[in-house]
Amino acid sequence: MSVTNIVIAGVGGQGVLLTSKIIAQTALEQGFDVKQSEVHGMAQRGGSVISHLRFGDKVYSPIVSEGEADLIIGFEPLETARYIHFLKPKGTVIYNKYRISSITVSIGAEKYPEDIDEIISKNANKVYALDATKLAVEAGDKRALNIVLLGASLNFLPLDKNVVLKNIEKNVNKKALDINKKAFELGLNIFNNAK
């Protein structure tokens, strides 16, 4: 009984929840049992956010345990590192290299770790980094970074691109559909030789 475990980590407001929703919906339509867990409220205000997503024949717990994630999708480098212990020994990390300052950095109380990319590499075997924010701007809107990352993650998931696309259409603002489709393609193509 195999279950695919995904951890999606980022900063509140980056669109972690929408990406989770689209993956979950796609997994359901492909016949899997699915559970997903997220946190709302105060934690979302520019703080660190994590979403757990599990699909397979039968899923009980909605939470991915430490050391169990097949895939970590990091929306921001520091947040990728924060949850990297969730990764299983041979798991894959894909992450957005675009850094977002934390409030502790902005007020001068802490420094953003300059070597964050090395920290991530040291803690995982299969690491794929991309500048999803830049690609989203290229697609037409900085906010589409979640869809860029969704596209990029598809290279590592047993999910059908066309079902995902259909669910993107259902879930994003109609006015922004073209931008999101482009963002999805940009993400999808960036690691298509990586598997």
Add this chain to the structure above:
Amino acid sequence: MKVILSGNEAIARGFYEAGGKIAAAYPGTPSTEVVETLSTEYKDKGVYAEWSVNEKVALEVAIGGSLSGVRSMACMKHVGVNVAADPLLTVSYTGVNGGLVLMVADDPGMFSSQNEQDSRHYARFAKIPCIEPSSSQEAKDFLKLAFEISENFDTPVLFRSTTRISHCKGVVTLEETKKIEGKGLQRDVQKYVMLPANAQKRHVIVEERLKKLKEFAETTILNVWEKGSDKIGIIANGISYQYAKEAFPEASILKLGMTWPLPEKMIKDFAKSVKKLIVLEELDPFIEDSVKSLGVKVHIGKNKLPLCGEYSKIIVYEAVTGKKIKRKEPITGLTKRPPTFCPGCSHRGLYTVLSKLKPFVSGDIGCYTLGALPPYSSMHSCICMGASISGAHGISKGLSAQNIKDKPVAIIGDSTFIHSGITGLINMVYNNGDAIVVIMNNDTTGMTGGQEHPGTGITAMGVQTVKLNIEKLCQLIGAKRVIEIDTYNLKELERIFREEMEKEGPSVLISNQPCVLRYRISKEPLKVNKEKCTACKMCLKVGCIALTFVEKAGAKYTEIDPLLCNGCTVCQQMCKFDAIVGGGK
């Protein structure tokens, strides 16, 4: 049809399928999405859903709905039940006409709460049944059963969820809605008017009802005995059941979907059938204490498992087996990322000024509670909804008794003010209090994701209605000075605060700047002129994640992230060297 629903969306669906008609709530994480879903997705399907001004009112509205003869529900977060406890403890006596459910979402781990109370105690306290789902599917199905129990036993039902039920999504099979005829009003003075003479009789009925519910607990499908190995037997509720299934797939499990009153005989039989009995429940030993009181030995419960925070598969496994699971530890010493105000938020200017003036700030529940964190550290107490104003009043009286002159400031949001701040202000004015009350009216219930309230003039179902004028209300209450403030104008804001500090009697300062997140307000980002930046770091005092201090190749300066900056100019106003440009400057 199979769909993915969060626990809260499933509860909303269950309400619709059960033929529910009246739902009332005050927003509160993790309960908000129930009425949010009902008021949007089911508003054209015969459901009436409203944001009530607070939880007590919400429960009373639901009680009224029940009295009128239709299935009704009130939804709230755990601390909301404290507010609603007054009607709850007595509606237990009156019983119901149409089915009545109080849905409460607890928050183990306190993701977005001020305490970690276990609301199941209210079921025992009020002598009503407590029902706990363990998945989205059960959230929907059990809610329908809750209404049947409510009507069959003439009792309100406490339907208890937790963050991991309410905010976890899972697959749910949808069913059709049940056509239920409204019963119409029932006039029964002895049943519904709780004068002592009537209440005395009703109390006897409540005790008899509880006995019948105990018998029902033995046979209901809410409680399931899953036969497995006799080595260990696990009694589990809610999300703990899911952890038990993963950690011990072979174990016998007694899954309790009804946790008050408990099926005592079933528990005794289950305990007899296994060598080792384990009780898994987050927070308080609510089930465990009752199991022990039956004379049943609990081998592992709160003696090995935490009273605080959430459980997990690993916590459960390690506590039961005594073995440590080998796993990677989190990377230590990583830069922290606590929550903070959004770029452009109206609260930033307020706290920038307060962190300079340093008054004692009596705080309240909302996004603005984050003013307690660095760099502002400008909130000094925060207890519960509405306590800012009444607390500040008590502080001013206490300081006066000690001949200390230090005028306190109360900070409260618009929705919280309407929830339970109004009474505090009336009390302060009536009793000649001496504090500055700041109402941060951002035209929404912000922290819970932006809900309507009387001050927005729009109902939960999107209907235009009377817009409460907070300023006029404060004037009518009798506050001596009611002043509108602009928190994006630091100099002027500081001047007003300094003036009000010197004056006697309560003053009310109202900011009317809308929530930038809810209303998606964004101006052109600002830029730093590196030549002019002296690296004095004054701008960093505003605490904005769009700003970063850079030290590169000997140069030091502040940088503004154009993708994050909202163009609010608060940091610009802190700069004495005109190094921050944009926004017309």
